[in-house]
Amino acid sequence: MKIFFRIFGYAKKLRLFLPQYITFVLLGSVFSVFNLALIGPLLSVLFKEETDETFVKPESFELSISYIKDMFNYQFSTIIEQHGEKDALIFVCIVVLISVLFTNVFRYLSAIISARIRLDVVKYLRMDVYNKVSKMHLGFFSSERKGDLISRVTNDVQEVEVSILSSPKSLFREPVTIIVYFIALFSISAKLTFFTLLILPTAGGALGYIVKKLKKKAVQSQESLGRIVNILDETLGGMRIIKAFNAREYVQSKIDTETNFYRKVNLSYSYRKELGSPISEFLGIGIVTVILWVGGSLVLDNQSDLSAGEFIAYLAIFSQIISPAKAFSQGLSGVQKGIVSGERIFSVIDKVPAIQNKPNAYVIDGFNESLKFENVSFSYDNDNQVLKNINLEIQKGKTIALVGQSGGGKSTLADLIPRFYDVTGGDIKIDGHSLKDCNIDSIRKQMGIVTQESILFNDTIFNNIAFGLENTREEDVINAAKIANAHNFIIELENGYQTNIGERGMKLSGGQRQRISIARAVLKNPPILILDEATSALDSESEMLVQEALANLMKNRTSIVIAHRLSTIQHADKIVVIQNGEILERGKHDELLAKDGVYKKLSSMQNT
The missing domain is CATH 1.20.1560.10 (ABC transporter type 1, transmembrane domain)
Structure with a gap:
C-alpha cells in the first residue's frame, strides 16, 4: 500500500x-x-x-x-x-x-x-x-x-x-x-x-x-x-x-x-x-x-x-x-x-545520482587561468584503474593534444573535465576551485564538446545548431554555420536551415553531420573546447573541411584535443602521450620526435 x-x-x-x-x-x-x-x-x-x-x-x-x-x-x-x-x-x-x-x-x-x-x-x-x-x-x-x-x-x-x-x-x-x-x-x-x-x-x-x-x-x-x-x-x-x-x-x-x-x-x-x-x-x-x-x-x-x-x-x-x-x-x-x-x-x-552538486556549490562565471589535474586517478568499477596519478596543467588559450593507443584513458580523462564522472583519487581544479565544489551546470556552460560520433536529433538543422539555447537569432545560427564550413551545403538543401535531418541526422553525410556539431559548439561560444577524435571517421575531403572548421572554432579558446591522426595536432602547444592510464611523455611535436620515444613510434607507424 x-x-x-x-x-x-x-x-x-x-x-x-x-x-x-x-x-x-x-x-x-x-x-x-x-x-x-x-x-x-x-x-x-x-x-x-x-x-x-x-x-x-x-x-x-x-x-x-x-x-x-x-x-x-x-x-x-x-x-x-x-x-x-x-x-x-x-x-x-x-x-x-x-x-x-x-x-x-x-x-x-x-x-x-x-x-x-x-x-x-x-x-x-x-x-x-x-x-x-x-x-x-x-x-x-x-x-x-x-x-x-x-x-x-x-x-x-x-x-x-x-x-x-x-x-x-x-x-x-x-x-x-x-x-x-x-x-x-x-x-x-x-x-x-x-x-x-x-x-x-x-x-x-x-x-x-x-x-x-x-x-x-x-x-x-x-x-x-x-x-x-x-x-x-x-x-x-x-x-x-x-x-x-x-x-x-x-x-x-x-x-x-x-x-x-x-x-x-x-x-x-x-x-x-x-x-x-x-x-x-x-x-x-x-x-x-x-x-x-x-x-x-x-x-x-x-x-x-x-x-x-x-x-x-x-x-x-x-x-x-x-x-x-x-x-x-x-x-x-x-x-x-x-x-x-x-x-x-x-x-x-529513488536512485541517488553519483554526481550531484554540494550545498551552496560555487558557480563558475568564466574561465580565467587554468585547468589542473592533481594526482588524478579514476576507475569505473573501483577495481581496475583507468587513470593513474595524472598531473597536468592546461593554461587558458592553449591547445593540449592527448594521444596514445586506444583504451589508454584519453577519452576518460576528457570526460572528467565536464564532470561526466568524478575522480576517484586526486582532484581537478578550474581556476583554483575543485570541480567537486562547483555547480555542475556552471562547469558545463564553460565547455563545448565535439565527439567522434556526431550526436544529432530528429529535428531541423536550425534547432540542432541552436540546441540548448533560447531565443537564438537566425543570423547567429548562420554565422556559426559559416565558421563551421556548413552554410554552403545547408542552403543547397530543399528547406535550408529548416530541413529535418532525420533520426540521428542520417539524412546527412558524416562530414555534414560533424560540421553541424561544430556549428553547435561555435554558437555556444564556450571558453573551453573538448574535441574527441572529431575527424577520425571522415574521408579525406570531409576531414579537410572539418579540420578547417575546427581551426576556426579553436581560435582564442582553450582546447583539449584527442587525436588519432597525429598530423592534425602537430601545432598543439603541448602534446601529452597517455598509455595504460599514465602520462609517458609530454611536449611539442618536434620535442617528442627528438626524444625517440612512444610518440615517435606512433608517428612512424602512421607515416609508414
Whole structure:
C-alpha cells in the first residue's frame, strides 16, 4: 500500500479534489439507493397492498435516512388519500426519474475529478522519472538497458495509469457505494442484514487468495516487457549490421523467445485475474439466493415486520451490491500489476545520482587561468584503474593534444573535465576551485564538446545548431554555420536551415553531420573546447573541411584535443602521450620526435 499512496502523492491538487470526489460519490450512491428503495412503495400501489400504519409529517428537518423515509411515506400516503393511487404512482415515477438524474450527474462529476487526478499523476510521475534519469552520471547508462529505461517511462507509467489511477472508481467509489447500500439494508431489516454479514467473509477470503497470487506474475510480465523494448531498440538502431551479417533470423528468434515468455506469463496472469470476477459474481448470487430463502421464509411465516414490498426492495438493493463488489475485486486484481510497475518506477526515482552538486556549490562565471589535474586517478568499477596519478596543467588559450593507443584513458580523462564522472583519487581544479565544489551546470556552460560520433536529433538543422539555447537569432545560427564550413551545403538543401535531418541526422553525410556539431559548439561560444577524435571517421575531403572548421572554432579558446591522426595536432602547444592510464611523455611535436620515444613510434607507424 506504500507504493499505492506514494503514486497518488503525485496528484498535486489531491487535497482539493478528494473531498469533492468523496462528496459526489456519496451523493451518487445515496440517490442510487433511493431509486431502489422506491420499489417498495411502488409495489404497494401496484398490488394494492393494505396497511394499517398511519404516516405523520415529521416535525423538524433532520439529515437522516429516517427523516427522508418518513417524509416520503407521509407525502405518498397523502397523495393516495387526496388524489388516488394513479396519482401516487405518477408521484413515485417522477421521484424515481429525478433521483436517477441526480445519480448520473454526481457520477459524471466524480468521473471528471477522477480523470483530472489520473492525468495529473501520469504527467508528474513520468516527468519525475525522466528528470531523475537525466541527472544520472554516464556510468548509469552503461550498466542499465536503455530499452528497459524507456519501458519504465512509457509502459510502466501507462500500467500505473490503467490499473492504479483508474482505481478511484473501483477502490474508492465502490466501497462507499457498498457502505451506503448496507446502511439502507439495515434501515429496512437489521436482522436480515446481520445474517448477510455473517456469510460475506467467505467471498472475501476466496478473492483475497486470488489477488495474492497475482503479484509474482505481474513482476515477470513487466520485466519481460522491458526486455522486449530493449531488444527492439537495439534492433532498430543496428538494422544496417543485422542486414549486413544476415542476422535477421537470429534477432527474430531472440524476439520470438522473449515474446513467447511474455505471452506465457500474461496468460497465467489473466487466468488468475479473470477468475476473480466470475467467482465474485457466483458467490454474490449464491448469497442472494440464501437471503431470498431466509428472508422469504420470514415474510411467509410472518416472523418479521418486513412486508413483501420491503423485502423485494431489500433484494433489489442487495443485488446491486454485487456489481460494485465485483468491480472492487477486479480493481484489487488489476492494482497488483500497477503496484509492480510502481515499484519499477520508484526504483529509478529513488536512485541517488553519483554526481550531484554540494550545498551552496560555487558557480563558475568564466574561465580565467587554468585547468589542473592533481594526482588524478579514476576507475569505473573501483577495481581496475583507468587513470593513474595524472598531473597536468592546461593554461587558458592553449591547445593540449592527448594521444596514445586506444583504451589508454584519453577519452576518460576528457570526460572528467565536464564532470561526466568524478575522480576517484586526486582532484581537478578550474581556476583554483575543485570541480567537486562547483555547480555542475556552471562547469558545463564553460565547455563545448565535439565527439567522434556526431550526436544529432530528429529535428531541423536550425534547432540542432541552436540546441540548448533560447531565443537564438537566425543570423547567429548562420554565422556559426559559416565558421563551421556548413552554410554552403545547408542552403543547397530543399528547406535550408529548416530541413529535418532525420533520426540521428542520417539524412546527412558524416562530414555534414560533424560540421553541424561544430556549428553547435561555435554558437555556444564556450571558453573551453573538448574535441574527441572529431575527424577520425571522415574521408579525406570531409576531414579537410572539418579540420578547417575546427581551426576556426579553436581560435582564442582553450582546447583539449584527442587525436588519432597525429598530423592534425602537430601545432598543439603541448602534446601529452597517455598509455595504460599514465602520462609517458609530454611536449611539442618536434620535442617528442627528438626524444625517440612512444610518440615517435606512433608517428612512424602512421607515416609508414
